[in-house]
Amino acid sequence: MTTSPDSPPPADDARGTLGVGPDGAWQIRFERRLRHSPERVWDALVDPEQQDRWVPGVRIEAVAGGAVRYDFGDEGVADGVVLGVEPPFALEHTWRWPGEPESTVRWEVRPAEDGAVLVLMHRALRQAPAVDYCTGWHTMLDALRAFLDGGDPAELTPDWEALAQVYGELASR
Numbered sequence: 001m002t003t004s005p006d007s008p009p010p011a012d013d014a015r016g017t018l019g020v021g022p023d024g025a026w027q028i029r030f031e032r033r034l035r036h037s038p039e040r041v042w043d044a045l046v047d048p049e050q051q052d053r054w055v056p057g058v059r060i061e062a063v064a065g066g067a068v069r070y071d072f073g074d075e076g077v078a079d080g081v082v083l084g085v086e087p088p089f090a091l092e093h094t095w096r097w098p099g100e101p102e103s104t105v106r107w108e109v110r111p112a113e114d115g116a117v118l119v120l121m122h123r124a125l126r127q128a129p130a131v132d133y134c135t136g137w138h139t140m141l142d143a144l145r146a147f148l149d150g151g152d153p154a155e156l157t158p159d160w161e162a163l164a165q166v167y168g169e170l171a172s173r
């Protein structure tokens with residue numbers, strides 16, 4: 001997502017949801033429509049060479065028990081373990097961030113008339129870091145879309161403050 005300080009908030013079709021789920025736990029949910037086949041989206045998620053192209057520092061070994069690592073440089077590292085894989089439709093892994101309780105991230109790829117729908121769910125979170133996680137997931141999904149569309153994700157310039165404001169307002173409702 002290329003934005004400037006005067007940019008509008010993310011479009012509703014790109015914005016995720018943040019709130020309390022039916023079980024009382026804070027959760028994040030994104031649903032993105034992509035103009036690519038489910039197989040193409042799946043490959044971008046699970047192939048290490050492609051992972052490096054849309055989010056350097058991310059490695060998801062797409063087998064049950066595989067290692068998960070999101071290396072954000074100076075910001076820190078989240079790691080986890082793959083809990084389950086249903087190619088080419090679903091991958092679920094744990095998420096461990098220093099100082100936070102372990103949570104779960106689930107990626108689902110569904111066929112759609114014009115390509116695929118990618119659903120990302122991150123749940124059982126505390127409210128405070130959930131806003132930051134939303135901002136991060138939003139930008140990662142923007143990078144994935146740019147990569148799939150043939151663009152260069154490194155050229156995206158997210159407006160972190162605007163995204164944090166959008167998701168902060170969602171969390172306060």
